[in-house]
Amino acid sequence: MGVYEQYLSLRIRRHEGEPPDHIALVLTERDLLERGAYETLTDCFGWAFEYASQVTVYVSVLDTAAVPALRRELETIEAPQPVAVRGPDDRTRADAPIRIGIGLGGKHEFTSAVRTLATRVEDGELEPDEIDDEQVEEHLIFPSEPDLVIKTGAERLSDFMIWQSVYSELYFTDVNWRDLRKRDFLRAVREYCNRSRRFGR
Numbered sequence: 652m653g654v655y656e657q658y659l660s661l662r663i664r665r666h667e668g669e670p671p672d673h674i675a676l677v678l679t680e681r682d683l684l685e686r687g688a689y690e691t692l693t694d695c696f697g698w699a700f701e702y703a704s705q706v707t708v709y710v711s712v713l714d715t716a717a718v719p720a721l722r723r724e725l726e727t728i729e730a731p732q733p734v735a736v737r738g739p740d741d742r743t744r745a746d747a748p749i750r751i752g753i754g755l756g757g758k759h760e761f762t763s764a765v766r767t768l769a770t771r772v773e774d775g776e777l778e779p780d781e782i783d784d785e786q787v788e789e790h791l792i793f794p795s796e797p798d799l800v801i802k803t804g805a806e807r808l809s810d811f812m813i814w815q816s817v818y819s820e821l822y823f824t825d826v827n828w829r830d831l832r833k834r835d836f837l838r839a840v841r842e843y844c845n846r847s848r849r850f851g852r
Contacts, residue, residue: 659837663702668844670702671798675819677811680712682803682828683721691831693729696749698836700731705748707797711809712754715739721753737792745793752793757813764790787814799843801836803828820846 699706712718718738726736735747739754767790771777788794796815804827822839
């Protein structure tokens with residue numbers, strides 16, 4: 652670790668604010684086509700688990716035909732914790748410490764949860780008045796809310812975890828994914844510690 656990275660790490664450790672326990676990364680299909688992209692992701696997992704207990708990665712995909720190849724790569728990636736990968740056709744929850752969604756849009760995920768709840772009401776398993784936030788969250792593929800969402804290279808998000816990220820802190824880097832270094836990641840964590848979270852209030 653370089654001197655500047657050591658300085659940032661020290662600042663975070665001494666900060667009064669707590670670092671994020673759940674970090675989310677928003678990538679694009681194009682990001683993963685860059686040389687060294689998967690090595691950067693492996694490195695990023697290592698950086699994240701110095702602070703967090705959970706990491707979610709969302710990969711937005713323009714061409715759904717690319718999903719199988721991306722999935723094969725991501726399911727075999729070297730990672731410090733177990734990995735759960737989910738695609739557009741999956742319905743089972745992702746409960747591993749590292750959760751990766753490929754082309755699984757937030758609108759699609761939320762719609763699927765609502766349909767499941769509607770079916771349970773129709774089957775008499777659930778009363779409409781019993782549907783609350785917890786019921787919706789129980790039927791999401793990615794049930795946990797990220798504390799910090801990091802997007803590299805552009806100040807815009809894709810169709811990513813609409814329900815879960817409503818109170819997340821967003822951080823946009825000034826470098827693209829291929830150029831991401833540990834210092835860029837640490838800056839995001841430090842910025843998170845500096846913020847006063849309001850959770851919609």
